[in-house]
Amino acid sequence: MEQPILVQKYGGSSVADPRRLQQVAQRVVEARQQGYRVVVVVSAMGDTTDQLMQMAHEITDHPPRRELDMLLSAGERISMALLSMAIHKLGHEAISFTGSQSGILTNDRHFDARIIEVRPVRIQDELERNKIVIVAGFQGMSYKREITTLGRGGSDTTAVALAAALKAEACEICSDVDGVYSADPRIIPKAEHIAEISYDAMEALARAGAKVLHADAITWAQKHGVALYARATSSKFGQPSGTLVRCDRDLEDISLLRPAIACQDKLLWMTIEAQTHHHPTIAAWWTNHKLTSVNSQWHTHHVEALFRHNDRELVAQALDHQPPGITIQRHPESVALISLVGEGIDRDPQWLQHGIDLLTQASLPVYFTQTDTFRASFLLPSQCQEQAQKLLYQGIRSHTYNTVLQAPRSARSQKSKAKSQKSLEEKKNK
Ligand code: ADP
Ligand code: ASP
Ligand code: MG
Numbered sequence: 001m002e003q004p005i006l007v008q009k010y011g012g013s014s015v016a017d018p019r020r021l022q023q024v025a026q027r028v029v030e031a032r033q034q035g036y037r038v039v040v041v042v043s044a045m046g047d048t049t050d051q052l053m054q055m056a057h058e059i060t061d062h063p064p065r066r067e068l069d070m071l072l073s074a075g076e077r078i079s080m081a082l083l084s085m086a087i088h089k090l091g092h093e094a095i096s097f098t099g100s101q102s103g104i105l106t107n108d109r110h111f112d113a114r115i116i117e118v119r120p121v122r123i124q125d126e127l128e129r130n131k132i133v134i135v136a137g138f139q140g141m142s143y144k145r146e147i148t149t150l151g152r153g154g155s156d157t158t159a160v161a162l163a164a165a166l167k168a169e170a171c172e173i174c175s176d177v178d179g180v181y182s183a184d185p186r187i188i189p190k191a192e193h194i195a196e197i198s199y200d201a202m203e204a205l206a207r208a209g210a211k212v213l214h215a216d217a218i219t220w221a222q223k224h225g226v227a228l229y230a231r232a233t234s235s236k237f238g239q240p241s242g243t244l245v246r247c248d249r250d251l252e253d254i255s256l257l258r259p260a261i262a263c264q265d266k267l268l269w270m271t272i273e274a275q276t277h278h279h280p281t282i283a284a285w286w287t288n289h290k291l292t293s294v295n296s297q298w299h300t301h302h303v304e305a306l307f308r309h310n311d312r313e314l315v316a317q318a319l320d321h322q323p324p325g326i327t328i329q330r331h332p333e334s335v336a337l338i339s340l341v342g343e344g345i346d347r348d349p350q351w352l353q354h355g356i357d358l359l360t361q362a363s364l365p366v367y368f369t370q371t372d373t374f375r376a377s378f379l380l381p382s383q384c385q386e387q388a389q390k391l392l393y394q395g396i397r398s399h400t401y402n403t404v405l406q407a408p409r410s411a412r413s414q415k416s417k418a419k420s421q422k423s424l425e426e427k428k429n430k
Pocket of ligand 2: 137
């Protein structure tokens with residue numbers, strides 16, 4: 001019988017230096033020895049991507065996005081070749097491939113491309129030859145045969161897209177944290193570990209800024225039914241650990257019963273004074289300048305829009321070519337959108353109310369708030385984001401609400417069934 005395929009992804013901190021690369025090589029070899037055909041996706045070493053970005057900006061304020069892709073994709077190439085060497089040294093055969101060699105085809109949006117299709121022919125050939133295949137994360141090739149990158153944190157998406165295309169048994173995303181927590185454990189050390197989480201809840205958490213898993217990776221995983229694990233690189237291979245992200249049916253342990261907290265930091269904020277009939281002009285202006293907002297609110301007299309710091313050049317270029325007759329205010333300070341995340345949060349206004357109370361009582365400026373199915377969000381200056389997350393976590397998580405935020409119905413009914421079964425048994429035993 002064919003051995004199952006496992007895709008593992010190791011992030012920047014896990015491959016930050018040769019010693020850590022050797023530890024990763026050891027963990028990869030353990031997976032191979034336990035009977036898996038292994039494909040490993042790697043990120044650039046440590047802060048390499050940031051350093052390359054900085055060098056580009058020392059040369060020019062407006063680096064062309066095509067050239068940024070050529071530059072940044074080199075970071076992952078370094079890790080892939082070194083990891084392959086480390087695996088050879090352990091006596092196993094390995095081969096490294098770039099994104100384009102791995103058949104990762106993307107659209108042509110440089111610096112923030114989307115994967116359109118994966119044709120992993122060369123990977124399949126090498127797996128058949130019993131090799132461990134190492135793939136450079138975060139990159140692909142557009143249909144114009146140009147090298148593209150997938151947006152910051154995009155190696156997770158490479159791993160999941162490959163796992164789907166190869167019909168892998170599972171995909172492990174390994175980093176410096178042992179899974180998903182109810183808040184960033186670096187900021188809230190008491191955050192609760194989440195053992196299992198649905199795709200929907202995880203995607204909402206990731207889109208709200210929990211960078212432990214990239215949001216696009218979750219979308220792929222859900223679409224193709226990939227079983228996704230977030231684990232610590234330091235965990236022993238094969239031992240149950242971390243967080244399992246999977247379909248939400250029949251899950252007992254959905255831990256978003258109280259909202260989690262996530263933060264999108266370093267955002268650029270624009271207020272556009274425009275009437276409703278100007279909205280198509282604004283949308284066309286964004287499209288022409290390849291701008292995608294992280295978040296936008298379209299009102300009768302104005303539009304509020306948030307953009308990623310990474311898109312600052314595009315924003316600056318767009319502002320140099322403003323549509324006539326529309327006044328645009330670019331707020332100078334960097335802002336953070338902090339969200340309480342839990343399914344159905346918009347159905348109960350007390351989450352928003354309590355959140356605003358907590359922040360304003362501490363004299364933190366809240367510029368605006370908004371809700372959607374999974375989020376109640378607050379916009380604040382970036383410099384307040386840590387304090388705000390701590391206040392919200394303490395206040396919200398210690399508060400008892402009328403509404404229990406939603407675990408999926410099937411899980412809830414199973415939970416309540418299990419509870420009533422338990423109390424029946426307790427009664428019987430009395
Ligand atoms: P990698 O470089 O391996 O891809 P990342 O830095 O992208 O790793 O993601 C891991 C980091 O995500 C952790 O160090 C942690 O600080 C942060 N993080 C943010 N929110 C969460 C959360 N809810 N659960 C776990 N980690 C989180
Ligand atoms: N190296 C890229 C980054 O730092 C991609 C990744 O790590 O996933 O964003
Ligand atoms: Mg990451």
